[in-house]
Amino acid sequence: KAGVTQTPRYLIKTRGQQVTLSCSPISGHRSVSWYQQTPGQGLQFLFEYFSETQRNKGNFPGRFSGRQFSNSRSEMNVSTLELGDSALYLCASSLGRMGNEKLFFGSGTQLSVL
């Protein structure tokens, strides 16, 4: 079974630009979550989508948005990029059941904002 696939792996943008990151979950997984990892901050939850609906949202500004398609693939968009948005963005998929289940992560997209 193929794992979670994130594209692109690396991205360099300048302040003020916007960026779109893509995530293909494991086949059969209906939940896709996005996390931001910065040094010393661990993994900060951005949002979670299940069956094309945003089910949970973390404490990030409205510049961060996402969507999920009918095939469970998801995209994350960041508009008006700031230097502080430089981070590793991780996508994770799961079956989407409430409670005790595991997240399966992709390799991430390393975003650098100059």
Add this chain to the structure above:
Amino acid sequence: DQQVKQNSPSLSVQEGRISILNCDYTNSMFDYFLWYKKYPAEGPTFLISISSIKDKNEDGRFTVFLNKSAKHLSLHIVPSQPGDSAVYFCAAPPNTGNQFYFGTGTSLTVIP
């Protein structure tokens, strides 16, 4: 608010010895915990989990202990191997939704 905390950013251990990584949580509603391992430039991979109905779960060299009264869990790796050198995150999902709470991670270095 940091509902899951890992207070040790780094840990160095000699090969063959025990590694103990600690994690504290504040939300008494958490009833399931996971440990993830992360190598540089890769996504985290699931390592081991424990349900609150247990106080110990073992999988090969990895054992997780849960102390509910202290809201504390620990990951023991015995014996430690150089390939275990990675960042370890503890995590807890809430009872509703998939918003997992992650600790800030502990970077383990196993010295050959």
